[in-house]
Structures are given as structure tokens and as C-alpha cells.
Amino acid sequence: MMAMLIAGIALLAGCGSDVGPSVDKVRLDLLDRMNQMYGGLLETHDFEIDERQVLSEDRVKFHIVASFKLDPERAQQVRSSHSKTIRQQFALRKAGTLQGKDERATLIYKRTGQGAWQIYNVQQGYQ
Incomplete structure (x- = not known):
């Protein structure tokens, strides 16, 4: 019984709360989005949530500030690749x-x- 309670609490913590996702989920989602856009060239250097606003019971808005740094190994791979695409160069x-x-x-x-x-x-920007 106690194990089920602990498992339930862990599941809720991983999914965020009823007012939105956890800070860790927001950070990971942002990094995933940046990886899709920039081919894994960026790493998160700093991340902070300035504001969390509940818009409705199923929508939450976050204002975030993040800084990134270039992954030197991945950048070197792209630079030295003979088959780099225009998208990778951009x-x-x-x-x-x-x-x-x-x-x-x-x-x-x-x-x-x-x-x-x-x-x-x-x-x-902040909207």
C-alpha cells in the first residue's frame, strides 16, 4: 500500500502539477525544441522562469529567460563534415x-x- 502511494506521488511529480508542467519539464521541452531547430548544436547554459500564469485549467503561460552555448564537439563535426547541408550551415x-x-x-x-x-x-520575447 505504501509503495503504491509513493509511486503515485512520483508519477504526479514527473507530470507536473494541476497548474502546469514542472520546471524540469519546461527546461527539457525547451532544449528539445532548440535541438530540433539547431540540430543539437546548442546546450542550455542558464534557464529561469520569470513568470508562470494560469490562463485556464488546461493552459499555462511561462515567461522564460535562457542562455545557450555552442556544443563545441557538435559544431566541429558540422564544420568538418564534407556532406554538410545548407540547413546545417544555417x-x-x-x-x-x-x-x-x-x-x-x-x-x-x-x-x-x-x-x-x-x-x-x-x-x-514576452507576450
Whole structure:
């Protein structure tokens, strides 16, 4: 009985709360989004949630500030690759401009029918 209670608490902690996802989930989702956009060239250097606002029972808005650094190994792989694509070249140039800067973004999460939180919208800056 006690094991089931502990497992239930752990499950709730991993899924976030009823007012939105956990800070760790937001951080991981942001890194996943950046990896998709920049081909794994960026690592999270700093991450902070400035504001968390409940919009409704199934939507939560976050204002975040994050800074990133270039993954030196991955960047070198792209630079030395003979088969690099235009997309990889663009991603490398763009990732270089983000390095070390504080980037502000607004993330809106929506709760799915299964109760999980997923990113619904991402906007640059605070909206």
C-alpha cells in the first residue's frame, strides 16, 4: 500500500502539477525544441522562469529567460563534415549568434486529453 502511494506521488511529480508542467519539464521541452531547430548544436547554459500564469485549467503561460552555448564537439563535426547541408550551415551560423545571450520567450502549455502537458505555442520575447 505504501509503495503504491509513493509511486503515485512520483508519477504526479514527473507530470507536473494541476497548474502546469514542472520546471524540469519546461527546461527539457525547451532544449528539445532548440535541438530540433539547431540540430543539437546548442546546450542550455542558464534557464529561469520569470513568470508562470494560469490562463485556464488546461493552459499555462511561462515567461522564460535562457542562455545557450555552442556544443563545441557538435559544431566541429558540422564544420568538418564534407556532406554538410545548407540547413546545417544555417543552423551553425544562427546558433553562433545565440551563444551567451539571454533569450526571452513565452511558452504556452496545453493539457492533453491524457492529462500530460505539451507545448502549444512558443513566441520570442514576452507576450
